[in-house]
Amino acid sequence: MKETTTAPGWLLVQRVAAIAILLGLWSLLIASGTMPSMLPGVIQIFSGIGEALTSSIFWAALSRTLLTALAGWAIASIIGVLFGLIIGSIKFLDRSTSILIDFGRSFPVLALMPVVIMLLGSNARMEIVVVSLSCLWPVLVQTIYGARRQEAAVADTVAVFKIPALLRFRRVLLPSALPFVATGVRISASIALLVAVGVEVISQAPGIGRQITLMQQAQRWDLAFAYLIFTGLVGWCLAVALQQVENRLLIWKRQEND
Amino acid sequence: MTSTTSILATRRGTVRKARPRSGDSFGRSLLRATWLIVVVLVAWWFLSANSTNFFIPSLEQILTTLGRDLANGVIVAGAIYSLTNLFVGLLIAAALGIILGLLLGELGWLRRIVDPIIHFFRSVPQAALVPMIIGVFGMGQGPKMGTIAFACMWPILLNTIDGVLGVEPTIRKFSKVYRIPRSLHFRKVVLPAALPQIVAGIRVALPIGITVMVVSEMFASIEGLGFYILNSSATFKVPETWAGALLVGVIGYVISLLFVLAERRLLRWYHASGSQ
């Protein structure tokens, strides 16, 4: 691969410049008058973000959304890893569940919202359920692949030395599936936030998603966009941080993956 | 950099795919794959048969309602409306994502510069975007397609970049030594080499697209499957609500299944050579 070495400082300058160009284009688009008048300009959005950052309602809503997302994600991770390891290591279960799992992962859970709201109401519990249901599939699918991918040599070794089942599960199956599990857990973290906001937008359960629609209904388009963009930034930071953690945790796996 | 579920899934999954043993008949493997679904459906049928909860209708009732509304055309018209939005949106997303992805994949300097921007856009909550775009641009089909395209573009773009970066270095060297012209190199070397990742990206985008499709119709529409579901729930037609949600799920599954079948044909070389 052609990796030209650029000084990190210079790259940062270039990246900032690229963002400036993007914002400039946005301003130009607004100034040209071809866009509907509701669309806020760059300055309005920035002042909106400033207003949001000092607003306690905003922070309360954001932390509420993050907490719900976290709860749903944690539940999905635990269930997904547990079931994934079991399904992945038992061939019969693996084959029996494959269609069901394929169905589940291609199911747009947010489309089910009206049903879920009917059953559970517009509250945090419902939101956690929907988030977990959405986050479950990446974890489950990745864990199953991880558990399935037992090296034949390792499996033979385990058989030859008559390693007990529980020990085998803990010391062989889990570590070898870990890189896949980590990826699944990381992917579902981003999904958790996206879905949590989506649920709030649709169901009007309290949280940042609801705030976005409220601002919009109040014709405060600048704040609505500011909230949306800030939520995107939070999600982005989360994804970057988790990627870092995954890279650090799985250094031992690196050379093997290459 | 980025890895989405199904890339890893398809990439590594194929390597160790368990081939059915020669002794297995088709019927037996079909039975093994489907018995659980049958059990689930039967359990649902009987457990819900005597349901007294107003919000949990019996499966029989749901299916009857579904059959009725499919037959009288209520759902079909909505489904055509929804799927048109979905396909146009996906098509735009795929076109933009693939072209930009090929470009960014080849131009390392540009990729490194815009990388944070792409990841930011991918992190913007798609569902929250729906009321914004519809609020600004109106209720027509165009804004809905646009929102679907916007939401679906990022996974396709990121996967395409990954695919381009994954092109075998020896093949790149070959292309240089044999002085393959640039356009030919793009069409015949980079694009096919990245195709498995591109297809995986579209598969990731598909459920996102369906979600945005439904949500956009729940928000501002008097047509479509999303409208059918929301309208049913708003008027307390519980079986209809369930039927609509179930149908969306089945449609999502069927499309992704068709996709997998198409992929098997299109990427035969990939699966065959990967399993060596």
Add this chain to the structure above:
Amino acid sequence: MTMQLQADAQPEAGTQLMKVRGMSMSYGFGASENKILEDLNLDVASGEFISIVGPSGVGKTTLLRCLSGLLRPKAGTIEVSGTVISGPHPDLAVVFQDYSRSLMPWMTTRDNVAFPLQGKGMGKVERNRVADENLAAVGLEGQGDKFPWEMSGGMQQRVAIARALAYNAKVLLMDEPFASVDAQTRFDLEDLVIKLKQELGVTILLVTHDIDEALYLADKVVVIAEKPATVVDEIITGFGEDRDQLATKADPRFADARARIMHRLRKD
């Protein structure tokens, strides 16, 4: 007739095809400069088979990348057909070490062979014909519709050789082309290359770490060694046209040359 077609295209035997003068290559700058090659000189005449042999890690890959125009040397010049090259040259074709990776799995073998010709702007019918002829020349007649991954390693490397031949370059650069096949296949491929050289008159520059292979195939063996690497010896093999895996390798001259090369390589 294929053979005729190819032979016509080759320049008269003995013409100077490649001239390398004072070639040096290094990575990094200043104190951290890592010199790989220093002051390398090489002449390749038409119809010649030259082996460049050197121990593992001596910089053979870097040398080959420079010769093929993929890498620009820090100093010195590489002339091909009388002009100094600054990048890949149409008179040079490369057979890569990693056959399974240099062929494109999404193309049939025919398309793989014909692809560089498409790059040259040759029409479909014509390039398919040339591809089939060259596949036949490497012993893969009628296998054009197969995909590379349906073939054994040895057959895949034959396809890669056919692709290089079809490109109709004046010089074939081979980068350890038989390093990753089993011994029997390796002998078959070596004999194929000898046959191609005799019948088509192609000029071949082979880079290898295997002394026996270098000697068995070449008219001239160039030994590179030391760090940074440079030419330490040149041996004219003189086995003539007919070579045999058993007889040639049993030739006393073979043993002598072998001992001489080993001696040279062991010194450092």
